[in-house]
Amino acid sequence: MNADAAVSGYEIHMGVSHGPDCQRPVFQLNDGSVDGAVSPDGAVMGSYLHGLFDHPQAGSALLQWAGMHHANGVDLSLLRESSLDRLASSSQTLLEALQRLPRWRGE
Secondary structure (H helix, E strand, O other): OOOOOOOOOEEOOOOOOOOHHHHOOOEEOOOOOEEOEEOOOOOOEEOOEEOHHHOHHHHHHHHHHOOOOOOOOOOHHHHHHHHHHHHHHHHHHHHHHHHOOHHHHOO
């Protein structure tokens, strides 16, 4: 993975991971600790960090590591907001149509 790509996320796990692959961590965290493991051949990577694909640069770096060398990052925050706006607009149209029906107006 591109060592210059900053990532952010959150961890959810219990227990302790151990084994030789843990000697090849994927990420160094802000507090100096490390996370994840990489197989000896570099073909498999694992991490406890969730939300890694939420940031375009990190998502692109991960996809490039996986072999997609022309990967374009997706801004998931922007996509989420756009999707919510479309949903709100569609819902408003539906609610306005329902309000015109006598049954929904209480008649």
